[in-house]
Amino acid sequence: MRRLLLYSCANPDIDPRTQQPRGCSKENKALVNCTTAENIQCKPGTGLDNRTFIVEIPCEYT
Numbered sequence: 789m790r791r792l793l794l795y796s797c798a799n800p801d802i803d804p805r806t807q808q809p810r811g812c813s814k815e816n817k818a819l820v821n822c823t824t825a826e827n828i829q830c831k832p833g834t835g836l837d838n839r840t841f842i843v844e845i846p847c848e849y850t
């Protein structure tokens with residue numbers, strides 16, 4: 789089965805003290821930057837530019 793890659797996200801910056809992504813909120817969410825594959829563009833007004841956007845990831849607030 790062939791898998792289509794639509795986007796990839798940066799690895800979160802992990803705080804060595806808490807072992808959680810930096811910026812983990814009280815709502816147990818952290819933000820990471822993602823970029824679409826070369827042939828895919830974001831709808832205007834929904835991303836940082838035409839190929840980058842932010843995704844919330846789960847974390848354990850400490």
